[in-house]
Amino acid sequence: xxxxxxxxxxxxxxxxxxxxxxxxxxxxxxxxxxxxxxxxxxxxxxxxxxxxxxxxxxxxxxxxxxxxxxxxxxxxxxxxxxxxxxxxxxxxxxxxxxxxxxxxxxxxxxxxxxxxxxxxxxxxxxxxxxxxxxxxxxxxxxxxxxxxxxxxxxxxxxxxxxxxxxxxxxxxxxxxxxxxxxxxxxxxxxxxxxxxxxxxxxxxxxxxxxxxxxxxxxxxxxxxxxxxxxxxxxxxxxxxxxxxxxxxxxxxxxxxxxxxxxxxxxxxxxxxxxxxxxxxxxxxxxxxxxxxxxxxxxxxxxxxxxxxxxxxxxxxxxxxxxxxxxxxxxxxxxxxxxxxxxxxxxxxxxxxxxxxxxxxxxxxxxxxxxxxxxxxxxxxxxxxxxxxxxxxxxxxxxxxxxxxxxxxxxxxxxxxxxxxxxxxxxxxxxxxxxxxxxxxxxxxxxxxxxxxxxxxxxxxxxxxxxxxxxxxxxxxxxxxxxxxxxxxxxxxxxxxxxx
Numbered sequence: 001x002x003x004x005x006x007x008x009x010x011x012x013x014x015x016x017x018x019x020x021x022x023x024x025x026x027x028x029x030x031x032x033x034x035x036x037x038x039x040x041x042x043x044x045x046x047x048x049x050x051x052x053x054x055x056x057x058x059x060x061x062x063x064x065x066x067x068x069x070x071x072x073x074x075x076x077x078x079x080x081x082x083x084x085x086x087x088x089x090x091x092x093x094x095x096x097x098x099x100x101x102x103x104x105x106x107x108x109x110x111x112x113x114x115x116x117x118x119x120x121x122x123x124x125x126x127x128x129x130x131x132x133x134x135x136x137x138x139x140x141x142x143x144x145x146x147x148x149x150x151x152x153x154x155x156x157x158x159x160x161x162x163x164x165x166x167x168x169x170x171x172x173x174x175x176x177x178x179x180x181x182x183x184x185x186x187x188x189x190x191x192x193x194x195x196x197x198x199x200x201x202x203x204x205x206x207x208x209x210x211x212x213x214x215x216x217x218x219x220x221x222x223x224x225x226x227x228x229x230x231x232x233x234x235x236x237x238x239x240x241x242x243x244x245x246x247x248x249x250x251x252x253x254x255x256x257x258x259x260x261x262x263x264x265x266x267x268x269x270x271x272x273x274x275x276x277x278x279x280x281x282x283x284x285x286x287x288x289x290x291x292x293x294x295x296x297x298x299x300x301x302x303x304x305x306x307x308x309x310x311x312x313x314x315x316x317x318x319x320x321x322x323x324x325x326x327x328x329x330x331x332x333x334x335x336x337x338x339x340x341x342x343x344x345x346x347x348x349x350x351x352x353x354x355x356x357x358x359x360x361x362x363x364x365x366x367x368x369x370x371x372x373x374x375x376x377x378x379x380x381x382x383x384x385x386x387x388x389x390x391x392x393x394x395x396x397x398x399x400x401x402x403x404x405x406x407x408x409x410x411x412x413x414x415x416x417x418x419x420x421x422x423x424x425x426x427x428x429x430x431x432x433x434x435x436x437x438x439x440x441x442x443x444x445x446x447x448x449x450x451x452x453x454x455x456x457x458x459x460x461x462x463x464x465x466x467x468x469x470x471x472x473x474x475x476x477x478x479x480x481x482x483x484x485x486x487x488x489x490x491x492x493x494x495x496x497x498x499x
Contacts, residue, residue: 040077045493048486052473055482061473062486065397066494069408069458069466075498080397083380084474087447088334089400089456090388095327096407096416097370098342102349104324104415108134110195112145113312121155126301128308130164131195133345134320135338136329139198139220143291145318150295152315157299161288162306163281167194168344168359171305174280180389185246185275188389190337192344197284199337200276204261207270208232215261218272221283222290223255229262237269247275251282255303281305324415331419331445332427336387343386360385376402388447397470400456404468408458417443420457423491433488437462438495444469450478455487462497469494 044052044059052059065080067073074080098106109132116125131137165171174191183189190199203218215228233243243264250258257278278286285303292299320326323342330338347353347362356362364383371378376399384390407416421427424439428446433439438459447454454472461467471490473483493499 040074042077044078045076045490045498047493048489051486051489052483055486056479057473057475057483057486061475062483063397063470063472063474064490065401065468065470067401067405067468069405069468072402072405074401077398080401080470083382083394083396084472085391085393085449085452086388086395086400086456086472087449087452087454088336088339088388089445089447089454089470089472090383090386090390090393090395091331091334091339092400092407092445092456093367093383093395093403094339094343094386095330095419096403096412097367098346099323099327099412099416100406100410101346101366101370102323104322104412106323108132108320108345110134110137110141110145110318110320111308111314112149112316112318113308114315115309115312116159118154121153122158123154123156124158126159126162127157127299128162128164128306128312129195130308131167131193132320133167133194133341133348134196134318135192135326135335135341136321137195137197139287139291141318142197142287143220143295145316146288146291146295146297148316150297154315155297157292157297157301160301161285161299161303162308163195163284163303164306164308165194166307167348169357172280185277187274187276188336190276192337192341193280194348195284196337196341197287200278200280200283201274202259202277202283204273204275205270206230206265206273208265208267210267213265217259219287220290220294221257221286222293223286224257224259227258227260229260230265231263232267233264235264235266237266237271240266240269240271247277249277249279251279255282255285257282257286324419327416328419332421334428334446336389339387340385343383371399374402374406376406389449391449397456397472401468401470404456404458404470408466408468417458420445432484433492436492436495437497438488438491441495442469442491444491447472449480451475451480453480453483453487455491459491459494461495467494 063080063082063084064078065074066076111130113128114123177191180189187201205216205218207214213230215226217224245263248260281303289299326338329335343363344359346366347359350362350366353362368378380394382392382394384392407413420443421429423429423442423444424434429444442459444455444457452474456470459467459469471487473480
């Protein structure tokens with residue numbers, strides 16, 4: 001008995017020591033953070049405070065951190081350790097950690113497989129499309145792939161079109177997902193999967209004169225019927241959304257799609273509308289058949305979900321744009337679907353993916369491991385999907401600034417910084433702070449929800465010193481937009497040398 005105790009004891013001791021070391025490491029991170037911020041200014045700049053007051057907001061609703069880009073000692077810390085809702089500034093976490101973990105030239109792969117026999121241009125068997133998470137798999141990219149199939153001799157498919165989305169789990173996350181807000185058909189609300197064709201978006205061109213309203217489908221689709229029941233109004237064209245009603249969709253057993261469009265639309269007005277309307281498989285089947293017929297191909301089978309079998313033959317592989325090109329779109333234009341795919345890709349590409357049933361759980365583990373390796377406290381960090389379009393996300397200004405500090409001193413800083421909107425120039429900051437000291441001198445990611453307004457990024461001041469700024473306002477009501485002048489002033493104050 002004594003010998004057995006001696007054999008077991010070291011394992012028990014090692015287990016407890018490991019736990020103690022992990023706890024001690026976390027405590028040291030927190031202690032270091034508190035020590036570094038002890039001498040920082042802990043009041044808001046007067047100009048920022050005045051604008052908050054003018055907007056009817058309280059100082060306590062602002063969380064602000066400013067620190068040099070090459071050091072972790074802040075010069076201003078106002079409630080920066082409090083976990084708050086970041087809105088789309090969370091994309092800074094997702095995009096940089098993806099860049100750091102996967103590398104700038106990482107590319108997603110969409111593969112086409114055949115099963116059965118291919119003879120005289122006729123495939124007797126199924127055609128499989130395996131999604132690899134391409135964040136920008138447009139219908140014209142699908143058309144290019146189908147053109148290659150035709151060039152390789154395939155003309156007719158006598159089997160089913162099988163869609164393999166198993167790269168992410170669950171494979172159909174949009175099914176039964178709760179509606180985020182009152183605009184479920186808006187592009188920003190698209191929930192991605194591993195085979196997201198053209199973001200599942202249908203494009204419509206609406207053109208009205210004084211007598212008629214013409215509605216045309218711009219997306220190449222087969223077997224679609226548009227029922228136009230719109231009425232003309234005398235409203236200004238700029239207010240066309242006020243009379244808009246979400247179209248009603250029906251798909252029958254033969255995959256015929258009926259789109260009923262109603263509501264009021266201004267006379268002498270023209271707009272393009274992009275909507276997430278149609279069930280995923282019906283959408284892909286419609287686009288696939290339209291493009292395939294355009295190329296002289298024929299297919300009359302069904303479309304189903306499935307997994308590529310082991311005996312299938314790889315017929316074609318299409319690579320995506322590079323990761324660095326993808327994060328530029330993600331951050332410049334705050335693309336939620338792309339950010340969500342980047343976040344899920346962290347989990348899908350992780351060696352520990354097999355340990356989790358949900359890819360999002362794996363991604364969260366990857367993020368926390370990255371935080372630990374860079375000595376950043378991850379307590380109270382909550383990430384739902386990586387885009388910031390969430391009512392559950394929580395991160396502190398300090399944690400977000402710590403990520404930016406790692407980015408500023410990494411090999412990938414040029415690639416990352418070039419993805420951020422330039423103040424007064426492009427992206428979501430193109431119309432903000434024009435003719436100010438911050439114009440063209442700051443690269444800032446914005447964030448906005450009804451109860452959140454935020455900015456975060458890099459600022460170069462008039463002395464050519466580089467700074468990191470994170471400013472987040474959380475409110476209890478849908479008044480966050482009122483904080484924009486105060487947040488802009490925080491950027492301008494810093495760029496102007498902190499007068």
